Amino acid sequence: MTGRVHLYDIDNIDTDRIIPGKYTKTLDVSTFADHCLEDLDSDFKHKVQQGDVLVGGWNFGCGSSREQAPIALKVSGISVVIARSFSRIFYRNAINIGLPILEIPDHTIADGASLEIDLESGKVYDGNTEYSASPLPQVMIDILNEGGLVPYLKKHKTYTF
Amino acid sequence: MSLWQIFNMGQTISEKILSAHAGYDVKAGELAIVNVDSAMASDTTAPLTLKAFKEMGGTTPWNSEKTIFVIDHASPAPNERIANLHKLMREFARKTNSVLYDEGAGICHQIMVEEQHVKPGQLVIGADSHTVTYGALGAFSTGVGSTDLAAIMLTGKTWLKVPESIKIILKGKPNPGVTAKDIILEVVGKIGLNGATYKALEYSGSTLEYLTLGDRMTIANMAVEMGGKAGIIETSGLELPYHFEPVLPDSDAEYSQTLTIDVSSIRPKIAKPHSPENVCDIDDVLGTKIDMAFIGTCTNGRLEDLQLAASILKGKKLATGVRMLITPASRNVLNHAMADGTMNILSEAGATFIPPGCGPCVGTHLGVPGNNEIILSTANRNFPGRMGNPNASVYLASPAVVAASALTGVITDPESLDK
Numbered sequence: 001m002t003g004r005v006h007l008y009d010i011d012n013i014d015t016d017r018i019i020p021g022k023y024t025k026t027l028d029v030s031t032f033a034d035h036c037l038e039d040l041d042s043d044f045k046h047k048v049q050q051g052d053v054l055v056g057g058w059n060f061g062c063g064s065s066r067e068q069a070p071i072a073l074k075v076s077g078i079s080v081v082i083a084r085s086f087s088r089i090f091y092r093n094a095i096n097i098g099l100p101i102l103e104i105p106d107h108t109i110a111d112g113a114s115l116e117i118d119l120e121s122g123k124v125y126d127g128n129t130e131y132s133a134s135p136l137p138q139v140m141i142d143i144l145n146e147g148g149l150v151p152y153l154k155k156h157k158t159y160t161f
Numbered sequence: 162m163s164l165w166q167i168f169n170m171g172q173t174i175s176e177k178i179l180s181a182h183a184g185y186d187v188k189a190g191e192l193a194i195v196n197v198d199s200a201m202a203s204d205t206t207a208p209l210t211l212k213a214f215k216e217m218g219g220t221t222p223w224n225s226e227k228t229i230f231v232i233d234h235a236s237p238a239p240n241e242r243i244a245n246l247h248k249l250m251r252e253f254a255r256k257t258n259s260v261l262y263d264e265g266a267g268i269c270h271q272i273m274v275e276e277q278h279v280k281p282g283q284l285v286i287g288a289d290s291h292t293v294t295y296g297a298l299g300a301f302s303t304g305v306g307s308t309d310l311a312a313i314m315l316t317g318k319t320w321l322k323v324p325e326s327i328k329i330i331l332k333g334k335p336n337p338g339v340t341a342k343d344i345i346l347e348v349v350g351k352i353g354l355n356g357a358t359y360k361a362l363e364y365s366g367s368t369l370e371y372l373t374l375g376d377r378m379t380i381a382n383m384a385v386e387m388g389g390k391a392g393i394i395e396t397s398g399l400e401l402p403y404h405f406e407p408v409l410p411d412s413d414a415e416y417s418q419t420l421t422i423d424v425s426s427i428r429p430k431i432a433k434p435h436s437p438e439n440v441c442d443i444d445d446v447l448g449t450k451i452d453m454a455f456i457g458t459c460t461n462g463r464l465e466d467l468q469l470a471a472s473i474l475k476g477k478k479l480a481t482g483v484r485m486l487i488t489p490a491s492r493n494v495l496n497h498a499m500a501d502g503t504m505n506i507l508s509e510a511g512a513t514f515i516p517p518g519c520g521p522c523v524g525t526h527l528g529v530p531g532n533n534e535i536i537l538s539t540a541n542r543n544f545p546g547r548m549g550n551p552n553a554s555v556y557l558a559s560p561a562v563v564a565a566s567a568l569t570g571v572i573t574d575p576e577s578l579d580k
Contacts, residue, residue: 014544016524017545025208026246039551062388065290065292065306067307085355087388088359088388089290089306148308149309153312153315154218158316159312
C-alpha cells in the first residue's frame, strides 16, 4: 500500500489532542473526524484524505484510555499510524479497532512524502530510505489479520496463542 | 516444581500477581493470558464497550458481579446525547445484573476501592487509564480501551505482556506542607512522561509507614502519567478493614531501574503547563496569579484532601477574582465531609461544589475555563485542552497548595501562611 504523510514529529501527542474529551461521548464515531487533532492542527481535517499516513514522534497517544483516539484517526481517513514510539494503551486500542500502527524509532520521513508500506513485513520506503518497524507480537498480528478484536473474538471466542 | 523454582530466580510483585492469574510462573517480557478479577468501565468508555460486546456475540458478562459500570465522567448528564448513553448503561446493567454506580455515586476509582471491588493481590482491568490507582492496595491494575474491556466481559480473560518493573524506594518522612501529591510529582518529574512505558512501577521504602490508603491512591494514580502499566505500592503499613495476604517482591527480584527518593528533602511541587512531567519546586512559580482553583479528581478528591483544604480556608475568604471548585471523589466522601463540617468551612470560604464525579478534570462540562485563564488543580493531567479549553493553562499541585493559593490569589506555599 502507499500513503501520503502528515508529519507531526512532536513528542507526547496525547489523546486529548487527538480527540478532545468533550467530543468523545457519542456512538456516532463519524463525528470524530470533525475534531480529530483540532487542538494540534486546526487544518488537519481539511488536509487529510482517505489512505493517508500519520507520522508522530515519541510516546504517541499517551494519556487517557479512550479508544476514540485511534477511531478518530481511522474515520478521518488515516490508514496507518507510524510513530517513534507509542503509549501502551493507544497501541492496543489501534490494533483492536483494526488500525495498523508501525513503530519506527529512527527515521527522517518528511511531511507530504509518499510512503510505500508493507504491513506484513513492517517495511516502509519513503523514496530514499527503507525503514523496518519493530515487529508486533503474534497475538496482535492475528487480531489485525482478522480486522480487529471484535471479528477476532467473533471467530475464536477466546484468545488463542 | 516449576523451572522458575529450580532456577530460584526472584519475582517482582507484578510477576507474582500475573503468575497467579496466568496459572503458571511468568517473567517480564513474556506474553500471558490471564484471568481477570474485576472489569470496570465508565460512561466515557462503556457505550463503545457495550457496542463491541454485542458485536462479539456477547449477551451476559462472564461474571456480572465482577462487571462494574460507573457514570462519573459527564454526570449528571449535560445534554440529551450523553443522557442517552447513560440510559444505555443503566439498561444493560439492569438486564444482565451487572453492577452499576449511577450519577452522584462518585469517581469510578474511588468507588472500586471503597466498595471493595478490588483487593490486594488481585488483577483488575478498567477502561480508564487511571485504573492504575488500585496499586495503592498492592493490586495489579491497568487501563485498556473499550474493545479490550468488551473482550474481558466475554471471556473473563485478557492478554498482557508481563512488564519489567522499576523499583522506587521512598525514604524518610515528608516535611510539613509536603503531601503524597508532591511525592508523586517528584517521581513523575524524574521518570518523565515516557520513562515507564510498558513497565510497572513498584514502590517500597520507609516513607510508606507515613502514607494512608488515600496517599497511596494519589501516588499509584499517576503511574500512567509516566506511561506505566501499573503503579504498585507494597502493602507494608497498610491497614484495611479485612484480612489480606501481602504480595511482596522477592529480595532477588530483577528491576530494569531502581530510583531512591529522599522524601524528607522534597519541597511542595508544581507541574507547569502543559505536561505533568513539567515539574518544579513551588519556589520557582510562587506569586503566579491564578483565576480558578480546583480540588477533586481520582488523584486528590478524598476526605483527607477536603479536610486539608478546609484547615487552610477555615474562617477565611477566597481572594477577590478567584473562584474555587470542589468535587468530592464519592458520595461517601461527601457525606463524611458534610457530617464533620468540612463542607461548611469550604462553602463559607466561597467554594462552589460539583456533584461527586470527574467534574472539570476531563473538560466535558461544569467548570470549563475561559481563554488565557490560569487554573491551579489537584488533578493528574494538564495537557492542552484537558479541561475543555486549549487556550487555558493548568498547573497541578497538592490540595494544600491549591487551598493556600485560592486564599491569596497567587501560587502560595501553604507553610508561608500565618497560622
